[in-house]
Amino acid sequence: xxxxxxxxxxxxxxxxxxxxxxxxxxxxxxxxxxxxxxxxxxxxxxxxxxxxxxxxxxxxxxxxxxxxxxxxxxxxxxxxxxxxxxxxxxxxxxxxxxxxxxxxxxxxxxxxxxxxxxxxxxxxxxxxxxxxxxxxxxxxxxxxxxxxxxxxxxxxxxxxxxxxxxxxxxxxxxxxxxxxxxxxxxxxxxxxxxxxxxxxxxxxxxxxxxxxxxxxxxxxxxxxxxxxxxxxxxxxxxxxxxxxxxxxxxxxxxxxxxxxxxxxxxxxxxxxxxxxxxxxxxxxxxxxxxxxxxxxxxxxxxxxxxxxxxxxxxxxxxxxxxxxxxxxxxxxxxxxxxxxx
Amino acid sequence: xxxxxxxxxxxxxxxxxxxxxxxxxxxxxxxxxxxxxxxxxxxxxxxxxxxxxxxxxxxxxxxxxxxxxxxxxxxxxxxxxxxxxxxxxxxxxxxxxxxxxxxxxxxxxxxxxxxxxxxxxxxxxxxxxxxxxxxxxxxxxxxxxxxxxxxxxxxxxxxxxxxxxxxxxxxxxxxxxxxxxxxxxxxxxxxxxxxxxxxxxxxxxxxxxxxxxxxxxxxxxxxxxxxxxxxxxxxxxxxxxxxxx
Numbered sequence: 001x002x003x004x005x006x007x008x009x010x011x012x013x014x015x016x017x018x019x020x021x022x023x024x025x026x027x028x029x030x031x032x033x034x035x036x037x038x039x040x041x042x043x044x045x046x047x048x049x050x051x052x053x054x055x056x057x058x059x060x061x062x063x064x065x066x067x068x069x070x071x072x073x074x075x076x077x078x079x080x081x082x083x084x085x086x087x088x089x090x091x092x093x094x095x096x097x098x099x100x101x102x103x104x105x106x107x108x109x110x111x112x113x114x115x116x117x118x119x120x121x122x123x124x125x126x127x128x129x130x131x132x133x134x135x136x137x138x139x140x141x142x143x144x145x146x147x148x149x150x151x152x153x154x155x156x157x158x159x160x161x162x163x164x165x166x167x168x169x170x171x172x173x174x175x176x177x178x179x180x181x182x183x184x185x186x187x188x189x190x191x192x193x194x195x196x197x198x199x200x201x202x203x204x205x206x207x208x209x210x211x212x213x214x215x216x217x218x219x220x221x222x223x224x225x226x227x228x229x230x231x232x233x234x235x236x237x238x239x240x241x242x243x244x245x246x247x248x249x250x251x252x253x254x255x256x257x258x259x260x261x262x263x264x265x266x267x268x269x270x271x272x273x274x275x276x277x278x279x280x281x282x283x284x285x286x287x288x289x290x291x292x293x294x295x296x297x298x299x300x301x302x303x304x305x306x307x308x309x310x311x312x313x314x315x316x317x318x319x320x321x322x323x324x325x326x327x328x329x330x331x332x333x334x335x336x337x338x339x340x341x
Numbered sequence: 342x343x344x345x346x347x348x349x350x351x352x353x354x355x356x357x358x359x360x361x362x363x364x365x366x367x368x369x370x371x372x373x374x375x376x377x378x379x380x381x382x383x384x385x386x387x388x389x390x391x392x393x394x395x396x397x398x399x400x401x402x403x404x405x406x407x408x409x410x411x412x413x414x415x416x417x418x419x420x421x422x423x424x425x426x427x428x429x430x431x432x433x434x435x436x437x438x439x440x441x442x443x444x445x446x447x448x449x450x451x452x453x454x455x456x457x458x459x460x461x462x463x464x465x466x467x468x469x470x471x472x473x474x475x476x477x478x479x480x481x482x483x484x485x486x487x488x489x490x491x492x493x494x495x496x497x498x499x500x501x502x503x504x505x506x507x508x509x510x511x512x513x514x515x516x517x518x519x520x521x522x523x524x525x526x527x528x529x530x531x532x533x534x535x536x537x538x539x540x541x542x543x544x545x546x547x548x549x550x551x552x553x554x555x556x557x558x559x560x561x562x563x564x565x566x567x568x569x570x571x572x573x574x575x576x577x578x579x580x581x582x583x584x585x586x
Contacts, residue, residue: 077431202444209433209441212421213489215393216502217445218414260432263476268432 025184033059054288056183057175057242061280061298063190064239068251069259069272070197071235074208074228076256077265083229084249086126086141087119088236090148092245094118095170096155103159111170112185115237122148123229131222173244173295175287182241189238196231200224205265242284244295250302251276258306261313275305342369344500344531345390345408350399352385359385362399363556369499372523372532374542374562377552378575383535384504386552390533391417391502415445418493420486420503435480436473438488439463442495463494467521483507483514490521501525503534519545539571 034055041050048054075081098114101107122144129140156167169177178186197204206214207224215221232252239248259271283298345367352360359382367373367390377383388394389401392408401408404416442463443456464470467487472480477488486506493501501522507515523545526532536542542549543562551558551565551574558570565571 199449202441202448205433205437206441206444209431209438210421210489212393213419213441213492216391216414216417216419217441217496218412218417219445260430262432263474264434265432265437 025180028187029056029059029180029184048285048288053175053178054284056178056180057284057288057294058281059183060178060186060242061284062277063186064242064251065255065276065280066273067190067193067235068239069255069276070269071193071228071231072252072256073259073265073269073272074204075232075252076260077208078228080228081249081253082138082141082145083123083126084232084236084252086145086148087123087229087233088240088245088248089145089152090122091115091119091233091237091240092170093148093152093155094237095240095245096152096167099166100155100159110181111166112182112237112241115240116234118148119233119237120230123233124226127222127226127229130225170240171245172293173240173242173247175242175284175294177241186238186241189234193231193234193238196227200227204228209265242280242294243298244293247295247299250299251280254299254302254306255279258302258309261309275309276302279305343367344369344371344404345533346402347390348400350386350389350396350401352382352389352394352397359554360389360396360552361554363552364399365390365550365556365559367531367533369531370526370529372526372545372547373534374546374549375533375535375552376537376539376542376549376571376574377557379537381553381574383552387502387504387533387535391419391500415496416499418442418490418496418498418501420489420493420501420506422505422508430478433477434474435469435477435488435491436460436464438477439473439491439495442492442498445496459497460495463491466494467491481514482510483518486510486518487521490525494525498530500531501533503532505535505537508537515541 034052037049037055037058041047049058072081072084075083092115094115094117095111097118098109098111101109101114102111126141126144129144152167203214203219203224204227206217206219207221211221235252236248239251243251255272255276256268258275259268262268262271279302280298283301284294286292286301287294287297343366345365347363347365350360350363350365351358359380363386375383375387385394389396390403390408392401392403392411395409403411404413406412439460440452443452443459447453447456461470464473467490469484469487469491472484477485480488489506490501503522507518510518519541522532522534526547532546534542534546543566546562548560549558549562549565550556551570553574553576557574558565558568
């Protein structure tokens with residue numbers, strides 16, 4: 001029994017680790033977030049903010065609205081927006097695989113974990129396909145997208161329908177799936193993504209702005225593309241629970257599109273996160289009040305923000321033009337102004 | 342001392358050779374104009390010279406090291422064709438783009454006073470300091486090319502590689518752009534320029550390389566116009582762009 005002394009410290013280490021993580025989650029979720037939300041609830045008199053269920057939903061909303069546009073800003077300006085959708089569908093295959101394994105064998109695998117693994121592998125696969133094909137070909141993305149969804153649908157129907165019920169929540173998203181554990185996982189993913197983007201911000205910006213120039217300057221474009229793809233996979237899996245597989249890509253694209261008129265890339269990222277925060281917090285609130293799907297509500301609010309910004313920018317531009325022409329018909333300009341409020 | 346040393350370089354896309362047996366050296370402080378008909382392998386050769394591609398056979402050394410594994414990235418400033426430059430939709434400002442010149446040497450951490458000074462003086466040097474807060478995508482073609490030059494200057498690059506930088510740029514801005522390039526060359530920066538307008542090259546460059554898959558000529562502009570290299574490389578075609586300035 002030579003291995004016993006070696007395994008015992010390992011067991012101790014793991015249990016200490018689990019204990020530490022557990023306590024950390026308690027501190028962050030209950031002491032920090034929970035307490036401040038309780039205080040906010042008491043201050044504003046809004047009961048909804050006091051319920052642990054909604055507190056978790058708002059935490060998820062804040063996280064998603066941070067990491068979605070953070071990664072999406074690079075994807076959109078590299079014209080890689082479709083990759084989010086593709087990875088979301090491969091994450092679905094991962095969820096289905098997890099649920100299938102749980103149903104078929106006597107083990108418990110968190111579907112989020114299998115989703116993360118499958119989406120991560122798909123991210124690297126897509127990147128390899130892209131490198132091989134030399135461009136972000138719609139065709140290779142479409143093959144991976146439909147292929148993973150096909151795998152998912154086959155796995156879902158391969159069991160006796162038991163897991164088909166659970167799968168609906170992942171397809172369309174739901175506030176109810178945000179358990180204490182998954183809120184903690186999403187929070188950890190958000191920290192990971194934020195740190196990743198912060199650490200690689202400069203090379204990512206360079207590669208996004210001018211890929212050949214970045215290569216000439218000695219940056220490893222392939223490595224940063226892979227990093228971006230993997231970060232996208234993490235965002236998609238994290239946001240999937242509330243947004244749903246089908247709508248999750250919206251959080252990577254719509255707030256970024258709403259912020260493209262900003263002057264400066266860094267400002268546009270901040271503006272996109274702000275727009276996304278507004279969309280997710282409003283969306284989660286409305287979804288709770290009217291008992292409708294959170295993902296759909298969030299996307300609709302985000303699109304409304306995008307439209308409002310677009311109209312406002314157009315109006316400001318045409319007012320500016322009229323002023324520079326020294327012919328500013330006042331009634332028209334105020335009409336447009338009202339539209340944008 | 343030579344900045345670039347290419348020896349018997351061959352490169353093919355699949356089975357189609359685009360650069361065949363090219364030997365060429367670029368000395369420090371040179372202004373090399375690379376001319377040749379469309380599809381003659383000019384861009385591929387430039388990419389080989391600055392290490393963006395690895396030759397199938399032969400070798401390229403850049404600042405003394407094999408070009409494709411060169412670690413001298415910050416010494417190379419690349420100016421792309423305007424049409425292939427970054428999409429105008431990305432809301433990058435001029436200052437943000439020029440700051441990128443410092444990124445290869447400072448991937449993390451705060452910018453120092455040196456970094457900021459290099460950026461500011463690069464903006465002033467190419468005459469776009471007043472555009473610093475404008476979006477790159479909203480500039481004219483000529484202004485945008487100056488942004489890429491400024492980025493190279495901020496990087497303190499000593500080699501500028503330009504691939505037909507003034508395609509689609511109006512005549513007046515072109516003249517000013519090439520004057521700037523000559524000034525920078527006089528300051529000691531080595532320039533390798535792909536240009537379809539042979540008049541521009543014979544006026545500004547200190548040496549000319551004429552390419553059509555193989556190297557037809559490499560020498561000074563005066564000798565170039567005396568030889569038949571041009572007609573040979575272009576296959577006697579009448580479509581050669583040649584303005585006399």
